[in-house]
Structure formats: structure tokens, C-alpha cells
Amino acid sequence: MKLFLVFLVGLFALVLSNDGKKQYKVANKEFLEKQKRIMQLFKHINQPSHDKEHIEIAKTWSFGEKTDHYTKPEAVKQFIQYWKYGFIPKGEIFSVFHHEHLEQAIALFKIFYYAKDFETFYKTAVWARQNVNEGIFLYSFSVAIVHRPDTYGIILPPIYEVYPHYFYNSETIHTAYYYKQTHRDQHTDQEHGDKAYTIDANYSGHYLNLHPEQSMSYFIEDVGINAFYYYYNLYYPFWMCGKTYGIEKDNRGEIFYYVYQQIVARYYLERLSNDWGETPFINWDVPIETPYYPSLEYPNGLEFPTRPAYAKLHEYFYNYGQRWTTKGPYGYSHSFIHDYERRINDAIDKGHVHDHDGKKIDLTTYEGFNVLGNIIEGNHDSPNKKYYGTIQTFARHLLGYSYQPLDKYHTVPSALEHFETSMRDPAFYQFFKKIVMKFQRYQQYVPPYTEKDLVFPGVKITKVEVDRLVTYQDYFYSDLSNAVYDSDHELEHDTFHIRARQERLNHKPFTYKVTVKSDKDAKASIKIFLGPKYDEYGRYINISENRLNMVELDHFVYDIKSGENIITRHSQETNVYGPDRTSYTDLWKQINEAHKGQKEFHIDGKQSYFYFPQRYMLPKGSPEGKTYQIYVIVYPYEQYKGKDQEIGEYYYPKVGTGAIHVDGYPLGYPFDRFIKFEKLWKQIPNSYFYEAKIYHKHSDEINSSHH
Ligand SMILES: *[C@@H]1O[C@H](CO)[C@@H](O)[C@H](O)[C@H]1NC(C)=O
Ligand SMILES: *[C@@H]1O[C@H](CO)[C@@H](O)[C@H](O)[C@H]1NC(C)=O
Numbered sequence: 001m002k003l004f005l006v007f008l009v010g011l012f013a014l015v016l017s018n019d020g021k022k023q024y025k026v027a028n029k030e031f032l033e034k035q036k037r038i039m040q041l042f043k044h045i046n047q048p049s050h051d052k053e054h055i056e057i058a059k060t061w062s063f064g065e066k067t068d069h070y071t072k073p074e075a076v077k078q079f080i081q082y083w084k085y086g087f088i089p090k091g092e093i094f095s096v097f098h099h100e101h102l103e104q105a106i107a108l109f110k111i112f113y114y115a116k117d118f119e120t121f122y123k124t125a126v127w128a129r130q131n132v133n134e135g136i137f138l139y140s141f142s143v144a145i146v147h148r149p150d151t152y153g154i155i156l157p158p159i160y161e162v163y164p165h166y167f168y169n170s171e172t173i174h175t176a177y178y179y180k181q182t183h184r185d186q187h188t189d190q191e192h193g194d195k196a197y198t199i200d201a202n203y204s205g206h207y208l209n210l211h212p213e214q215s216m217s218y219f220i221e222d223v224g225i226n227a228f229y230y231y232y233n234l235y236y237p238f239w240m241c242g243k244t245y246g247i248e249k250d251n252r253g254e255i256f257y258y259v260y261q262q263i264v265a266r267y268y269l270e271r272l273s274n275d276w277g278e279t280p281f282i283n284w285d286v287p288i289e290t291p292y293y294p295s296l297e298y299p300n301g302l303e304f305p306t307r308p309a310y311a312k313l314h315e316y317f318y319n320y321g322q323r324w325t326t327k328g329p330y331g332y333s334h335s336f337i338h339d340y341e342r343r344i345n346d347a348i349d350k351g352h353v354h355d356h357d358g359k360k361i362d363l364t365t366y367e368g369f370n371v372l373g374n375i376i377e378g379n380h381d382s383p384n385k386k387y388y389g390t391i392q393t394f395a396r397h398l399l400g401y402s403y404q405p406l407d408k409y410h411t412v413p414s415a416l417e418h419f420e421t422s423m424r425d426p427a428f429y430q431f432f433k434k435i436v437m438k439f440q441r442y443q444q445y446v447p448p449y450t451e452k453d454l455v456f457p458g459v460k461i462t463k464v465e466v467d468r469l470v471t472y473q474d475y476f477y478s479d480l481s482n483a484v485y486d487s488d489h490e491l492e493h494d495t496f497h498i499r500a501r502q503e504r505l506n507h508k509p510f511t512y513k514v515t516v517k518s519d520k521d522a523k524a525s526i527k528i529f530l531g532p533k534y535d536e537y538g539r540y541i542n543i544s545e546n547r548l549n550m551v552e553l554d555h556f557v558y559d560i561k562s563g564e565n566i567i568t569r570h571s572q573e574t575n576v577y578g579p580d581r582t583s584y585t586d587l588w589k590q591i592n593e594a595h596k597g598q599k600e601f602h603i604d605g606k607q608s609y610f611y612f613p614q615r616y617m618l619p620k621g622s623p624e625g626k627t628y629q630i631y632v633i634v635y636p637y638e639q640y641k642g643k644d645q646e647i648g649e650y651y652y653p654k655v656g657t658g659a660i661h662v663d664g665y666p667l668g669y670p671f672d673r674f675i676k677f678e679k680l681w682k683q684i685p686n687s688y689f690y691e692a693k694i695y696h697k698h699s700d701e702i703n704s705s706h707h
């Protein structure tokens with residue numbers, strides 16, 4: 001009997017198709033029209049739009065008089081109240097982790113969300129684009145697009161092109177200003193034909209030598225990795241009510257756990273590649289060793305706050321000489337964190353919590369793990385947010401070492417207080433490792449899987465073969481035009497373009513083959529993980545310890561036939577990772593060509609939604625080959641209980657349908673629980689450990705080598 005096979009779930013992922021064919025939908029006129037109109041609103045977000053249609057709509061659209069255009073007229077009334085009595089002005093810095101900013105962002109989101117039809121939504125957005133604070137507009141508008149049913153499938157332009165200030169170091173941004181102001185070094189861009197400037201963007205370690213961990217800045221400052229995190233948080237905003245907005249079925253609390261567990265594990269793999277060991281663990285009462293110098297500047301010129309080495313996070317030192325009493329809760333971050341942690345630990349050890357009304361909720365049940373996730377995230381579905389709070393809000397403030405604001409309009413949030421920049425600070429991984437460990441505190445009360453739980457009777461993996469794994473760095477181009485201010489003429493005719501060229505990690509595509517012998521036909525789930533084998537000293541890491549370092553490479557459903565099955569998968573078929581996003585310029589071109597009927601536009605789910613960048617599917621190898629291991633398991637398929645539909649019409653999981661869960665097992669299965677006997681694990685016939693070396697090559701060697 002499966003003891004506690006309860007919160008059965010499996011993540012990041014979806015089933016495209018078993019035969020691995022790419023599936024897509026051809027965009028129709030209506031979709032193209034929507035996509036175009038939405039994209040235009042993302043251009044030069046730090047300047048008012050110069051589009052004639054936008055100006056006209058913004059002038060005439062008075063939604064206060066059109067409350068019947070919204071399914072929830074109260075939402076309009078509420079927004080108008082904020083608008084009248086103190087909305088954050090344009091030009092100020094917005095942070096979703098500042099509660100007053102968040103309230104306003106939610107108020108705006110609601111009028112977007114409750115707009116009755118696309119026309120109303122669009123007009124409301126145009127009005128907001130011209131009138132509302134840029135950061136709030138961008139955030140609320142984007143959340144609305146991914147949650148409104150009539151904009152499902154719409155592709156958001158890459159956030160690093162919309163908001164380059166949050167993704168590129170200030171030297172890069174200043175070089176862009178220089179080119180913009182001097183119009184020098186102009187040359188013709190061969191690839192695109194139009195005029196362009198190209199800036200070589202560097203990671204922060206190239207200029208300042210602050211901390212040896214900067215050797216990993218190519219990873220933590222990667223635009224794709226940071227964009228992934230931003231998008232994930234658009235789909236599952238911590239403030240969103242699961243019931244009201246229909247995301248309950250996805251088990252967001254469990255998704256929260258798994259996303260962070262995977263991020264922390266993936267970061268550890270990259271640390272090992274760079275000969276770093278364990279991710280440090282945060283103790284709030286001991287100075288934190290890792291400093292952070294973001295090298296980022298806000299569009300208004302203020303710098304992102306810096307954290308010195310050995311920063312003391314205690315309140316006294318941190319707020320030295322400051323009065324906090326009337327400035328909101330953030331000055332008390334240190335005590336809030338202590339209170340919430342204590343309460344959460346107690347709840348885990350007791351195995352239950354009480355909700356707002358004192359009703360007891362068992363944590364050891366099917367739903368319990370998800371509830372725990374909601375509590376720890378401090379999201380809207382937490383049964384008692386007042387009591388268990390939101391550790392992360394305060395932790396981000398404290399670790400970010402941000403300054404005391406003058407008032408709610410003049411905040412200078414730290415990198416950790418924006419989804420766009422959180423993953424750039426090494427403290428992010430240290431903090432979330434601590435969060436992941438909270439869930440392990442819970443797991444220690446759950447019995448480990450037994451042989452009976454793990455074995456798939458009659459099914460055996462006889463062989464695993466994997467191509468040679470090779471990583472390298474190549475150039476990535478991204479549009480920086482939105483980092484500079486255009487003149488009216490330039491805006492109107494879209495004449496000034498500038499771009500960044502930056503080295504990013506990549507790997508050669510590879511295929512792997514899994515040979516499965518079965519004595520019957522069966523529907524199976526197949527999961528592939530990549531994990532370390534040795535630590536930074538070359539010591540073998542046993543599986544009991546290593547289970548939290550296993551990173552999911554792929555997860556799919558497969559119909560196994562009686563006899564021998566050779567399952568061949570290509571690295572790019574993975575439904576856990578996604579390709580680079582199409583740049584704004586290319587997307588715009590494709591949409592226009594389709595609009596004119598010249599070419600079909602294929603809506604590719606991998607361009608929407610949140611996927612970890614395919615480029616980072618493998619950690620950086622070494623010239624002589626760095627040893628990792630691949631783990632494969634084949635287990636009986638079970639459908640996820642809350643599932644409405646397999647997949648949305650655009651072949652990626654529609655948020656709220658449960659489609660994010662490939663099967664009904666826990667996300668992270670089978671590494672979710674403690675492992676007592678390593679020997680047992682090595683003997684499970686339907687699983688396989690395969691030692692794999694990852695090589696790193698210079699990009700020049702890639703095309704010339706035979707491998
Ligand atoms: C990046 O580094 C290279 C080599 O040191 C340098 O030539 C280039 O100007 C740097 N880029 C920026 C934007 O500072
Ligand atoms: C594996 O590592 C854990 C943690 O260090 C240890 O408690 C356990 O005894 C080890 N197991 C084996 C089989 O070496």
C-alpha cells in the first residue's frame with residue numbers, strides 16, 4: 001500500500017505529445033490583432049506613448065462612467081478611490097513587496113481583470129499606460145494578460161527588453177545613453193538591415209572584484225534565468241486569491257515548494273561547476289558573509305541598495321539612528337521573521353494549524369503539504385496570514401539591506417524586492433535554501449518510500465545511453481532600445497535601435513535513449529534528473545543527502561508496450577526547459593507578416609508561460625569533463641486529481657486547470673521524501689543511475705569538433 005501517497009503531484013512541465021512532435025496552433029486574425037495591440041503598449045514604457053490611437057483613447061476613455069463595462073463595478077470604484085487619493089506618481093520606483101504599492105497594483109489589476117471584453121480591457125490598459133506609474137502598469141497589465149481567458153496564448157515581449165535597467169549593468173545602460181546622445185559609431189546591422197548599435201554587455205565581476213562568488217555572475221545575472229523567475233511570479237502571484245481567480249486547482253503551495261527546491265538545486269550544480277561547495281545557510285543573528293553590489297541603476301538614476309560583507313541584520317544596527325514607528329512594518333523585519341519562523345516550525349512539529357477562525361487543519365493529509373506551502377509562501381491562500389505572515393517579504397527587505405524610505409512614494413527597494421532582479425543576489429539562494437529546509441522539517445515525519453512504493457512490477461530499465469554532454473558560451477543579442485529616451489520623432493518612426501551582445505552559457509543538443517523491458521502494456525510516467533555525484537572535494541555524496549540536489553531534466557508520459565521499448569528523447573523536447581524568447585523586433589515582424597497574410601504565425605507555448613532557459617539545462621562543464629549523474633525512473637502513470645484538461649489549446653498549461661501537473665504524484669517524486677537506504681535505491685529495477693561527464697569547450701571548438 002502506498003502509505004502517504006497523498007499530495008500526489010509532478011512540475012514545471014506538461015505533456016506535449018508522446019511522439020515528441022512539436023505542437024502549435026496557427027494564429028488567427030483576432031489573435032494577431034490582440035497580440036499587436038498588446039505589444040505596442042510595452043514599448044518605451046518609461047515614456048508616454050506617442051501612438052495617435054493611444055493618445056486618443058487615453059483622452060476619451062473615462063471608465064468611471066462606464067462601470068457597466070466591468071463585471072465587477074466595485075473594482076472600478078475602488079480603483080478610482082486610490083486614484084483620487086494618492087496613487088504612486090509616474091517615475092517613482094514600484095516594488096511588489098511594498099504593501100502600499102501592492103495594494104495599488106492589485107486595484108489596477110482588478111479593473112484589467114474584470115473588464116467585460118477585450119475592447120474594454122485594451123482601452124483601460126491604454127488609459128493606464130498613459131496615466132499610471134510605469135512599474136505598476138507593467139506589472140498589473142502583465143498579470144492580467146496571463147490570467148484573462150481572452151488573452152490566453154498572448155506572448156509577452158521579453159521582460160529584459162521591456163525593462164533593460166533591471167537586467168543590464170549600469171555600464172551597459174550608460175553606454176547606451178552615450179550612443180543615444182552622440183549618435184556615434186553608427187554602422188549598419190548586417191543581420192537586421194536597419195541601423196543599430198551593439199554594446200558588449202558584461203557581467204558584474206568584470207569590473208569590480210568584490211567576492212569570489214562573482215565567478216558565477218554569468219549564471220545569477222543571466223537575463224533568461226531572471227526572466228523565468230519574473231514570469232513564474234506573473235502566473236502565481238503571492239497576493240492572488242486562489243478561489244477568486246481560479247488557480248486553486250494547481251496546488252500553488254506545492255508548486256512554490258518545488259520551484260524553489262529546483263532553483264536551489266540548480267544553483268548548487270552551477271556552484272560545483274565553479275568548484276564552490278555547499279550554498280551557505282542563513283542565520284539571521286549572525287552577520288551574513290556574502291556582500292552584494294548590484295551594479296544596477298533605476299531609470300530615475302538611483303542606485304540599487306548594496307549589502308556590505310558581514311552585514312549585521314539585527315534591528316539595532318540596521319536601523320541605527322532611524323525612527324521606524326510611523327514608517328510601516330519593514331523596520332521590524334528581523335523580529336517579524338523570528339516570530340513567523342517560530343510559529344511555522346511549531347505548526348510543522350504539531351502537524352496541524354488553525355485558520356483565522358480557529359478551525360483546525362491537518363497538515364499530514366493529502367492537502368496538508370499544499371497548505372504548508374501556502375503558509376510558508378505567505379500567499380493569499382494561507383489559512384492564517386496574520387499569524388504565519390509572509391517571511392519572504394521581510395527577509396527580502398532585511399537581506400536586501402534597503403534604506404528607509406522617506407515615504408511610500410520614495411522607496412529604493414533592493415534587488416531582492418523585485419522579481420526581475422531577485423535571482424542576481426547570492427543571498428536569494430541562501431534564503432530559499434532555508435525555506436526548502438523548512439519543508440524537510442515536515443518530511444522527516446513522513447515515512448520514506450518502501451521498495452513496494454517504488455517498484456513498477458514487470459518493468460525494468462536495462463540500459464541508458466546519453467550523448468556526450470558539452471557546454472559552451474555563445475553570444476546572445478537583446479534589444480536595449482527601451483533603456484534610452486527617444487525624441488517624439490524617433491518614437492513615431494521607430495528609428496533608433498540599440499542592442500546588447502552578451503555571452504551566455506549554452507550546450508550542444510543531445511539525445512538520450514532509455515531501454516525499458518516490460519511484461520505488459522502500460523501507461524507510464526518517465527522522469528529524468530541530473531544531479532551531482534561528488535562534492536567540491538571529490539567525495540561521493542550519498543543519495544540520502546543528494547536527493548535535494550537532483551534537478552529535473554524532463555518528465556513525460558509514455559505508453560510502454562510489452563517487450564523491449566527504446567525511448568529516445570532529444571534535449572529540446574523537454575517540457576521543463578524552454579528556448580530563448582523571441583525578441584520584440586522579431587516577434588513584431590512575424591506578427592506583421594502574418595497579419596498581412598504573408599506567413600502563418602505559429603503560437604508556440606514555449607514562448608509564453610514560464611520555462612527555465614534551455615541554455616541552462618546543463619551546468620557548465622570543464623575541459624577535462626566534470627562528473628555528474630543522471631537518474632531515470634519509470635513509474636505507473638496516475639492522473640493528477642485536480643486536472644481539468646491535459647493541455648490548453650496553445651499547447652502549454654493554462655493556469656488554473658491543473659495542467660501543470662504531468663501526473664498525480666508529488667512534484668519532485670521520488671526525491672520528495674527522506675531516503676533511508678541507499679542500497680535499496682540502487683536496486684529498484686525501474687530506475688537507473690548513469691554517470692555522465694559534462695565537458696566545456698571554447699565556442700570555436702564547437703563547430704569543428706566531431707562530438
Ligand atoms: C565589457 O568588457 C569589454 C572587455 O573588457 C569592454 O571592451 C567593454 O567596453 C565592456 N562593456 C561595457 C558596456 O562596459
Ligand atoms: C549518507 O549521508 C547521511 C548524511 O551525511 C548519513 O547520515 C548516512 O549515514 C549516509 N549513508 C550512507 C549509506 O553512507
Ligand SMILES: *[C@@H]1O[C@H](CO)[C@@H](O)[C@H](O)[C@H]1NC(C)=O
Binds near residue numbers: 474699700702703
Ligand atoms: C556553429 O554553427 C551554427 C550553424 O551553422 C551557427 O549558427 C553557430 O553560430 C556556430 N557557432 C559558433 C560558435 O561559431
